[in-house]
Amino acid sequence: MSLEAEHECPECGETQTFWKVAAMNLHLGKKTKWQCEECDYGFIEIDGISTAQPA
Template identity: 65%
Template sequence: MSLETERECPKCGEERTFWRVAATTLHLGRKTKWRCEDCGYGITRVNGISTADAAEGA
């Protein structure tokens, strides 16, 4: 798994680099935390489901 990824940052409003700051395996699957390098916005993914995806649908 890569240490960085490019994606849309909801706080910056543009495509930004996110860095992986933590990863662990839970009973639900793999949990990974990412942070925007520019503003510090955090995204958590558990087994491929992202908190950012949930916020975008709200």
């Protein structure tokens, strides 16, 4: 998995580059924290399930 990804940012209102700021393996799957390059909005993904708010 790369260190950056394109996602919709609800704070910026458009697609932005998000940077991986942390990752670890849990019993639920891989937990990854992402942070927007522009506004520092962040979300967490665990095994493909995201806490990101829809834009």
